[in-house]
Amino acid sequence: MSFSAQVKQELMRVRPEKHCCMLSELSALTQTCASLRLSGGGRVRLVYETENPALAKRIFLLLKKRMEITPALEFKRHKRLGGRRASVLTVTEGDTRRLLVALRMLTESEAGAVYRGIPRTAMSRRCCRAAFVRAAFLGAGAVSEPETGYRLEFVSSGSKAETLMKMLEKSGIQALTAKRRGSDVVYLRRGDDVVSCLALMGAHRALMDLENIRIRRDGRNQANRARNCDEANLKKQLGAGERQRQAIVGYSLAHSLGALPKELQEIGRMRMLHPEVSLEELGQMLSPPVGKSGANHRMRRLMQIIGGEKTQERKDTHGQADAGFDGRDTHDPDAN
């Protein structure tokens, strides 16, 4: 199974519970999988179409649960897509109007005119932003295989792409846009952004796999570097650096680093990649670089949060504090 399919399968299991999030998810699915069909007499119906039967079921249930709308379901074969079967959900004219108003895609005053808005809470609440991005990924997203680098993207167009960009930005994720065959593609290409986005959407299993592959790959680089270092010196640094690396890896597997303050995430990831360097060198690898005391300060804060040893330079006097992660989850900056 491709990594994209794996992420989607995992996200499919995340069910929006709150009313606000359901609407947010419907908004994203409507923007990515639906189109308006005009029929005789200027009547407009909203039609969802997807090749993914699980996604069709999800849309069906959301419409029913959140809007009390039961769409008509049919299947059709696409000649264009090599005879692949697509699920088609059609919403009646009256329900279409009601749904578009609820999604703020239609302003009631100028009936007929479609306003590509989003529900008010979709941008302002974190829970709803997560639901929106998750649904946009299910509808039009893809992510590259972790072995080949980092790229996560959404196929979108025009104002929808702008909305998605803004939403990602608000969640601390840096996105870029490109044109491809008449569509706008919103994409992330930094490892940290891909990781944050997977965390935001709730793909924790996939995130763990990604981090593992990343660590394994970087572990090989580290072995090469180690050979070129002065051994005695290396040993000394490895003691502290390696314990920190283990604590950080353990924590990221259990909780993901994505929820920590940015500067702590950065030094944590850098430490995972370079357990052998001194704190001073580690500080120089950050962007922007920080001095020894700055790096020391950040590492101490990170270790306090994740439950590793207290400081780097001090020798452990009371037992090995290494890998002191114990599954505690005391901070939850994402609450509400």
Ligand SMILES: [Zn+2]
């Ligand atoms: Zn919500």
